[in-house]
Amino acid sequence: xxxxxxxxxxxxxxxxxxxxxxxxxxxxxxxxxxxxxxxxxxxxxxxxxxxxxxxxxxxxxxxxxxxxxxxxxxxxxxxxxxxxxxxxxxxxxxxxxxxxxxxxxxxxxxxxxxxxxxxxxxxxxxxxxxxxxxxxxxxxxxxxxxxxxxxxxxxxxxxxxxxxxxxxxxxxxxxxxxxxxxxxxxxxxxxxxxxxxxxxxxxxxxxxxxxxxxxxxxxxxxxxxxxxxxxxxxxxxxxxxxxxxxxxxxxxxxxxxxxxxxxxxxxxxxxxxxxxxxxxxxxxxxxxxxxxxxxxxxxxxxxxxxxxxxxxxxxxxxxxxxxxxxxxxxxxxxxxxxxxxxxxxxxxxxxxxxxxxxxxxxxxxxxxxxxxxxxxxxxxxxxxxxxxxxxxxxxxxxxxxxxxxxxxxxxxxxxxxxxxxxxxxxxxxxxxxxxx
Numbered sequence: 001x002x003x004x005x006x007x008x009x010x011x012x013x014x015x016x017x018x019x020x021x022x023x024x025x026x027x028x029x030x031x032x033x034x035x036x037x038x039x040x041x042x043x044x045x046x047x048x049x050x051x052x053x054x055x056x057x058x059x060x061x062x063x064x065x066x067x068x069x070x071x072x073x074x075x076x077x078x079x080x081x082x083x084x085x086x087x088x089x090x091x092x093x094x095x096x097x098x099x100x101x102x103x104x105x106x107x108x109x110x111x112x113x114x115x116x117x118x119x120x121x122x123x124x125x126x127x128x129x130x131x132x133x134x135x136x137x138x139x140x141x142x143x144x145x146x147x148x149x150x151x152x153x154x155x156x157x158x159x160x161x162x163x164x165x166x167x168x169x170x171x172x173x174x175x176x177x178x179x180x181x182x183x184x185x186x187x188x189x190x191x192x193x194x195x196x197x198x199x200x201x202x203x204x205x206x207x208x209x210x211x212x213x214x215x216x217x218x219x220x221x222x223x224x225x226x227x228x229x230x231x232x233x234x235x236x237x238x239x240x241x242x243x244x245x246x247x248x249x250x251x252x253x254x255x256x257x258x259x260x261x262x263x264x265x266x267x268x269x270x271x272x273x274x275x276x277x278x279x280x281x282x283x284x285x286x287x288x289x290x291x292x293x294x295x296x297x298x299x300x301x302x303x304x305x306x307x308x309x310x311x312x313x314x315x316x317x318x319x320x321x322x323x324x325x326x327x328x329x330x331x332x333x334x335x336x337x338x339x340x341x342x343x344x345x346x347x348x349x350x351x352x353x354x355x356x357x358x359x360x361x362x363x364x365x366x367x368x369x370x371x372x373x374x375x376x377x378x379x380x381x382x383x384x385x386x387x388x389x390x391x392x393x394x395x396x397x398x399x400x401x402x403x404x405x406x407x408x409x410x411x412x413x414x415x416x417x418x419x420x421x422x423x424x425x426x427x428x429x430x431x432x433x434x435x436x
Contacts, residue, residue: 219255
């Protein structure tokens with residue numbers, strides 16, 4: 001079931017899915033309204049005559065005008081979208097293109113214009129004026145006029161959205177919101193002290209209880225996008241085995257490369273092995289559903305580009321640091337799931353390759369620190385970030401990870417900051433961490 005949910009989320013995130021649904025809706029709407037027009041006779045007297053067409057020539061003229069305008073504006077919308085994607089790619093990095101493509105408003109606008117064009121064509125084809133028989137789908141034409149008015153409003157909203165969406169602060173804020181939702185979903189619980197549960201598991205003794213050992217190999221090359229954990233545990237438990245993973249979502253797999261090692265008492269049949277591999281979704285690109293580092297890398301990519309000599313925008317880099325700090329403060333208090341996964345009978349079935357706080361802290365600040373040499377303000381902001389994060393850490397291992405980053409930031413500062421007063425400011429901030 002979770003695997004289907006994953007594919008559904010990926011499908012709804014594509015640029016074409018929503019426009020295709022709107023197109024399909026316009027087809028059924030045109031059929032339904034034309035049928036209604038043929039079944040209902042509406043009087044053209046009174047105030048309603050101002051809204052209904054009673055001439056076949058006028059009907060064709062209106063529908064032709066609307067359909068021609070809609071397909072023309074649809075081309076303009078597509079061109080503006082491509083320009084926005086080009087700007088986003090050059091300014092923020094190619095990984096951010098997905099974020100712009102997945103904006104629902106862009107999909108709705110494109111789908112609305114193309115579907116209105118198709119709707120007008122279908123209604124236009126239904127008009128009849130020959131051999132004394134005249135059929136004018138007045139209600140259908142009125143709906144086409146209303147759709148054209150709505151599309152004008154959508155065009156204004158679309159232009160505003162594009163103008164706002166390519167601003168650096170808005171891009172960083174949107175990614176930060178996504179990271180916040182993702183960390184709250186993946187790590188919903190908080191801790192107060194070190195967990196000792198993992199220390200109770202003697203993995204070597206558990207492995208020694210199995211007679212057979214065989215590698216689980218990937219059937220194709222690509223990124224590991226998703227693992228259906230519940231079905232995976234049930235599959236391994238069904239054959240009374242243990243799977244020790246060496247890869248996690250976000251890792252790149254090579255065909256016939258090792259995903260993990262399977263320990264069992266009996267040799268697995270081919271169909272059982274295929275069922276096991278089916279629980280791993282492998283694709284050509286990374287996705288963020290189970291890979292928090294992917295979202296963090298998007299933010300880091302913006303900061304790295306901002307610190308490049310060609311851009312030289314330290315304020316954007318500091319904004320990225322601020323948002324990453326907020327995410328790491330939450331993760332500093334979050335309870336990371338155990339790598340040991342058990343079945344319903346409390347038997348160890350899967351040993352996962354989990355991410356941890358130190359790994360996420362490295363993903364967030366390593367590259368920014370490496371690119372920050374020569375930018376005093378960014379180096380100082382990095383140190384301030386570690387001070388804030390340290391206040392939220394609850395475990396000794398988390399403290400050590402933050403202290404390690406503070407030491408590396410101080411080293412970069414001593415190597416690249418020439419002004420003595422700036423270096424003293426950095427050292428004062430470092431003392432708040434290193435002298436505790």
